[in-house]
Amino acid sequence: xxxxxxxxxxxxxxxxxxxxxxxxxxxxxxxxxxxxxxxxxxxxxxxxxxxxxxxxxxxxxxxxxxxxxxxxxxxxxxxxxxxxxxxxxxxxxxxxxxxxxxxxxxxxxxxxxxxxxxxxxxxxxxxxxxxxxxxxxxxxxxxxxxxxxxxxxxxxxxxxxxxxxxxxxxxxxxxxxxxxxxxxxxxxxxxxxxxxxxxxxxxxxxxxxxxxxxxxxxxxxxxxxxxxxxxxxxxxxxxxxxxxxxxxxxxxxxxxxxxxxxxxxxxxxxxxxxxxxxxxxxxxxxxxxxxxxxxxxxxxxxxxxxxxxxxxxxxxxxxxxxxxxxxxxxxxxxxxxxxxxxxxxxxxxxxxxxxxxxxxxxxxxxxxxxxxxxxxxxxxxxxxxxxxxxxxxxxxxxxxxxxxxxxxxxxxxxxxxxxxxxxxxxxxxxxxxxxxxxxxxxxxxxxxxxxxxxxxxxxxxxxxxxxxxxxxxxxxxxxxxxxxxxxxxxxxxxxxxxxxxxxxxxxxxxxxxxxxxxxxxxxxxxxxxxxxxxxxxxxxxxxxxxxxxxxxxxxxxxxxxxxxxxxxxxxxxxxxxxxxxxxxxxxxxxxxxxx
Amino acid sequence: xxxxxxxxxxxxxxxxxxxxxxxxxxxxxxxxxxxxxxxxxxxxxxxxxxxxxxxxxxxxxxxxxxxxxxxxxxxxxxxxxxxxxxxxxxxxxxxxxxxxxxxxxxxxxxxxxxxxxxxxxxxxxxxxxxxxxxxxxxxxxxxxxxxxxxxxxxxxxxxxxxxxxxxxxxxxxxxxxxxxxxxxxxxxxxxx
Ligand SMILES: Nc1nc2c(ncn2[C@@H]2O[C@H](COP(=O)(O)OP(=O)(O)OP(=O)(O)O)[C@@H](O)[C@H]2O)c(=O)[nH]1
Ligand SMILES: [Mg+2]
Numbered sequence: 001x002x003x004x005x006x007x008x009x010x011x012x013x014x015x016x017x018x019x020x021x022x023x024x025x026x027x028x029x030x031x032x033x034x035x036x037x038x039x040x041x042x043x044x045x046x047x048x049x050x051x052x053x054x055x056x057x058x059x060x061x062x063x064x065x066x067x068x069x070x071x072x073x074x075x076x077x078x079x080x081x082x083x084x085x086x087x088x089x090x091x092x093x094x095x096x097x098x099x100x101x102x103x104x105x106x107x108x109x110x111x112x113x114x115x116x117x118x119x120x121x122x123x124x125x126x127x128x129x130x131x132x133x134x135x136x137x138x139x140x141x142x143x144x145x146x147x148x149x150x151x152x153x154x155x156x157x158x159x160x161x162x163x164x165x166x167x168x169x170x171x172x173x174x175x176x177x178x179x180x181x182x183x184x185x186x187x188x189x190x191x192x193x194x195x196x197x198x199x200x201x202x203x204x205x206x207x208x209x210x211x212x213x214x215x216x217x218x219x220x221x222x223x224x225x226x227x228x229x230x231x232x233x234x235x236x237x238x239x240x241x242x243x244x245x246x247x248x249x250x251x252x253x254x255x256x257x258x259x260x261x262x263x264x265x266x267x268x269x270x271x272x273x274x275x276x277x278x279x280x281x282x283x284x285x286x287x288x289x290x291x292x293x294x295x296x297x298x299x300x301x302x303x304x305x306x307x308x309x310x311x312x313x314x315x316x317x318x319x320x321x322x323x324x325x326x327x328x329x330x331x332x333x334x335x336x337x338x339x340x341x342x343x344x345x346x347x348x349x350x351x352x353x354x355x356x357x358x359x360x361x362x363x364x365x366x367x368x369x370x371x372x373x374x375x376x377x378x379x380x381x382x383x384x385x386x387x388x389x390x391x392x393x394x395x396x397x398x399x400x401x402x403x404x405x406x407x408x409x410x411x412x413x414x415x416x417x418x419x420x421x422x423x424x425x426x427x428x429x430x431x432x433x434x435x436x437x438x439x440x441x442x443x444x445x446x447x448x449x450x451x452x453x454x455x456x457x458x459x460x461x462x463x464x465x466x467x468x469x470x471x472x473x474x475x476x477x478x479x480x481x482x483x484x485x486x487x488x489x490x491x492x493x494x495x496x497x498x499x500x501x502x503x504x505x506x507x508x509x510x511x512x513x514x515x516x517x518x519x520x521x522x523x524x525x526x527x528x529x530x531x532x533x534x535x536x537x538x539x540x541x542x543x544x545x546x547x548x549x550x551x552x553x554x555x556x557x558x559x560x561x562x563x564x565x566x567x568x569x570x571x572x573x574x575x576x577x578x579x580x581x582x583x584x585x586x587x588x589x590x591x592x593x594x595x
Numbered sequence: 596x597x598x599x600x601x602x603x604x605x606x607x608x609x610x611x612x613x614x615x616x617x618x619x620x621x622x623x624x625x626x627x628x629x630x631x632x633x634x635x636x637x638x639x640x641x642x643x644x645x646x647x648x649x650x651x652x653x654x655x656x657x658x659x660x661x662x663x664x665x666x667x668x669x670x671x672x673x674x675x676x677x678x679x680x681x682x683x684x685x686x687x688x689x690x691x692x693x694x695x696x697x698x699x700x701x702x703x704x705x706x707x708x709x710x711x712x713x714x715x716x717x718x719x720x721x722x723x724x725x726x727x728x729x730x731x732x733x734x735x736x737x738x739x740x741x742x743x744x745x746x747x748x749x750x751x752x753x754x755x756x757x758x759x760x761x762x763x764x765x766x767x768x769x770x771x772x773x774x775x776x777x778x779x780x781x782x783x784x785x786x787x
Contacts, residue, residue, distance in 0.1 A: 027698040053622075076695040078731060345670060387695045388622055390669065406699055409669055410706070 023370045025411035026393065028403070030077040033375065035402035037072075038062045041299070041337045042207065042255075044382040044394065047094035049073065049121065051102040055385050056080070057394060060089035060109055071109060073121060076387050077404070081121055087112040091208035095222035097238040103219045110205035115224065115236075127241050132201040132230055134172055137162055139199060142174070146195040152187050169229055169252065172201040203230035207270075209256040211235065214263040223262050227253025233270060233280060233287070235262065247280050249287045255300035257307070267321070269307060271297035277309065277323070290323035299338025303349045310335040316353055318366065327366045333357035339381035343391055348413060352393070354378035360395070362413070369413040376401055477583065488581045489513040490521075490544075494570055500591025501558040507570055507584075508551050511544040518544040520575040523552050531566040532588070533557040541572075558591040565590045611658040613776045616678050618707070619688035620700050621667035624725040627759035628688060629653075629664050632769065647671060648678075655773040658780070662686075672703060679712035684776050685720045686768075689738055691756070692729035697741040704742055708750075719775035720747075721768050722754035728761070751775055 043060035050056070057074040069085040071092070091110040096103060097117070107118040117125040141158045144150040150158075159175050168176060174194055181187040207227035212220050223244065224236040231252050235245040244262070251274035260266030260282075268280040270287060275296050278287030295313035302308070306326065307319045314334055318326045334356040341350040341362060351363045356377050362370040376397035386392035391407035445452065489512040497504040505525065511518050521541040525534045536554040544550055556568060565588045572582040617625045626642045632653040645666040652661050663678045665671070685707075689700050707713055722744065724735040735756040739745075744752060753771045757764030 027702055029695050029698045076693060076731070078694075387693065388620075389696055389699065392695075404695065406696070408702060409672060409699075 023372050025370055025408055025413070026372065026405040027408055029389075029392070029406045030402070030404040032077075032403075033397070033399065033401040035396075036400045037396050037402055038065070038400060039380050039396055041339060041380045041382060042091045043089050044380055044396070045092045045094045045107070046382065046384045046386055046394075047105045047107070049094075049105060049107070051104050054387055057382075057386055058092055058094065058107055059396075060085065060092045060111075062088060071107070071118070074402075083118070083121065083123075085109065085111060085116075087114075090205055093208050093210050093224070095210045095224065095238065096219055097221060099219075099221065108208065108224060110208040110226065113202045113204050115205065115208070115226070125241070127236065129203055129205065129226070129228060129234075130243065132203060134199055134201045135162060135166060135170060138171060138175055142195065142199050145191060152184060152191055155191065156187060169203075169231060172199055174199060203228040203232070205229075207253045207256045209258045209268075211258045211266055211268070212261050213238065214261060216261060225256055225258050225268060227256055227270060231272075233268060247285055247287060249278055250274065251276065255297060257300050257302040259302065269300065269302060269321075271300045271309060275311075277307070277319075279321075279323075291317075291319050291325075293317070298335050299353075301338050301340040301351060303340055303351065308338060308351050310338045310353060316351075316363070329363075329366060331355055331361070333359070336377060336379060337381055339383050341383045341393070343407065345390065346412070350413060352381055352383065354381055354395075364413055372405070374403065477579075488518055488521075488574065490518065490572060490582055492570065492572060492582045492584050494584050494586050496586060496588060500589065503556045503558070503588065503591075504553055505556055505568065505570070505586065506551055506553045508549050509541060509544060509572065510549045511546045513546050515546060517546065521581070522573050522575070524571045524573055524580075525554060525556070526569040526571060527556070528566050531558065531560040531564060532568060533559050534568070556588070558588075563591060611777055611780045612661070613658050613683040613780065614661045614663065614678075614681050615684040615686060615772070615776075616675070616682040617662050617664045617686045617688065618675050618703070619667050619686075619723075620690065620693075620696055620703065621669075622693075623667055623688040623690045623700075624723075624759040625667060625686075625688045626664055628686070628723060628725070628757075628765060629662055631759060631762045631765055632662075644668070648674060655769055657777040658773045660773065660776075675707065676710055676712070679707075679710055683718070683779065684772050685718055686723060686772065687720055688723045688725050688759075689742070690726050691724040691733050691735070691738050692726045692731040694731070694733065697738070701742050708747070717750055717779075719772055719779070720750055720752040721772040722752060723759075723765070723768055724754060724756045725759050727756040727764070728758045 037059060039059050039061055043062070045058045046055050047058065048055050054075065059072045059074070061070045061072050063069045065088065069088060071083040071085055072079060073081040089109050089111045092107065094105045094107050097106045104120060106124065109116045109118070113129045115127040116123060117127070138159065141150060141155055145155045156179070159171070159179055163171060163179060178187060178190050181190050205226050206229055209225040210222040211225050212222050214220070221238050223238055226234045226236065228234065229252055231249045233247045233249060233253055234243050236242070237244050249270060249272060251272035253270045254273055255271040257269040258266065265282050269290070270278045270280065272278060273296065275293045276289055277291035277293065277297070279290045280287050291309065293309060293311050295311035295315070297309050298312055299310040300307065305321050307321060309317045309319065311317065314331045315328050316331065316335065317328045320326060331353065336354045336356055339352045341352050348364070350369065353361045353363060355361065358374045358377050360372040360374060360378060361368050374395065374397065376399045378395050379398045380396040382394045384392065386394065389406050393405040393407070395403040395405070397403065491510045491512050493508045495506040497506060507523055521544065523539045523541055525537045527534055534554060534556050539552045539554065541550060541552065568586045568588055570584040570586060571580040573580045617629060619625050621644060626645050626649070629651045630638050630642055633651065645664055647666055649664040650661060651664055652659070663682070665675050687704060722739070722742070724738040726732055735754050739754050744754065753768065755764050755768040757768060759765065
């Protein structure tokens, strides 16, 4: 597993505080508490269905879950058309499937193993998901059961062990149903009822999305992206309805977020039933694990470079596209759905979070910038251009109500710093862009790292060697102010007094030995006679008692006409010795010439 | 008003001139309304969404009007206030078939009425409940209720249902407005 998979720690994140009273940022355009809708965010779409500039709202209504399933179209506040759906819808999207004029968008309803395409609100085409290969063991088992070679309990056992082996979704729907039968009698009945039919393994659509094919324009042709119960993601060609690409995932897709172009480069972010989020790329046959959640996802939206995931454990997480967790906020209540609020006129992308406690929180990054209170818990949300209004927020309640809000033209969303999170966390460091030079340099450093290290080590050794050599030389010539010879342990310190041209040099000598005194020492001043005239160039030093400092001094006259400064060498010599005991080099200051 | 103008008016030598502002949401039919007041031969058959604003001049029985046809698109609505100062009357056009955005129309009306250049003045406002021919259209009474006009007590106002394409109902409205403007101009002239 790749290294940037991130597992959020238990119970991480701050708690969100409910702020203030109801929002003044929205106008209520329509409120029908008895619209009788039963739907989810994935089953709603907005599109200019008749290409007249007025955008319609398309809702796949789940009805009672078994009856009364309908495809409803709202024109403004009025229900303008209804189409009966045969099976439970799992998703609705609108897309352009051709470029013929007028450019009417088609509606695709995912339902069971089929995608129903509507054009002009009339059924146009039905796409059937490819049948899957039936597991040979399963196939044989059913065949034998049909020919009465296998009795019910044996069949159950074979299928049950097969289920453990290949997983629930590796079996046919018939086997799944059979395994769900609670007792011997019902299993027998089921077998009798179905054994005569051909065993087929079909999968159902669990999520649907669109992906623009070659152009990013609003009216450009889009491919369909389908997530299936067989843990696959298919990309369908919109014209021929062939499968352009198929990717298998470790788990079943629940939410899809798609961006990019099929022909160029795209990313499909898939939140799966196993609580993991995968990223699919162009030309890759497997999904890259991106995020590991510790609870199931209840909503997924992508904003700029961030992925927002709401989970069943009441957390809202924000991740980078790479899967790095940026923050987590815990809500006071269960999250039912998420929606991206993109306000183009303000260049803002917010995230709306609907909570079970009837509130809808609107997040700007990690800050709650608005709270909407509804009369009932929200089950589905959709934001976008509806009718002729850009910023319309459509909310469907758990009880079936339809509520439409319109953003006030003058509404602004400012992060409320008083919500306790502090402004410091919000300020981003303004990191300058990487220059080409920087990148080149980094590349070079990365490629030649070994060589560079060797050169560095080589230079370091050379430096050490040079230092050692100089040290040895210094010792040899005694050109250091502290003598370390055992015979004459001496310390010398010199001082220059005066402003010039006449200076006084004061030399302090100290015997640093424990007990032996120094005898017969002389201090010699040596300087360039063009620059300095030393008054007493040789001074006799009396016996030096250990520990007592002796001071010798002399006047030095700067005789240089140019007023340059030079050095004066102070040497401590011993009688009958060719080598000085100590040497000190004094850098003279520049003389203040009185001209 | 200068002495000459006053004299000219009373002698009927000079027509009274006034500026009116035509506002309302995009697609309400403002340009279509004004198109109808133009002489037959100058009318355009195809009204396109206005960008920014257009200026149209036309004459009514009592005054000559210069109409500022503002664009109703959200991104141009803050242009409206630039013309508040110099107008003597307002036409507020509402698409009475577009129930979804009646709240938005009300919101824009409220913003306008609260503006310091409008609030203290007794400007006559003509409301046109347009597109009454459409099936979804609601009556002018309902439009009036949706806009909360009962609370508009400090200005003379009038609402009429109309069809800007055929011109039905427009003349009743514009006659009312020009009468109001004429009265105001005359009253002003007497004051001087
Ligand atoms: N059926 C019907 N259509 C109308 C009526 N009045 C205007 N329209 C149509 O409404 C559309 C918009 O009219 P415009 O006059 O451009 O609207 P507008 O208010 O000027 O819009 P902006 O310039 O964008 O602010 C046009 O297609 C008109 O033909 C009417 O009374 N009935
Ligand atoms: Mg116009």
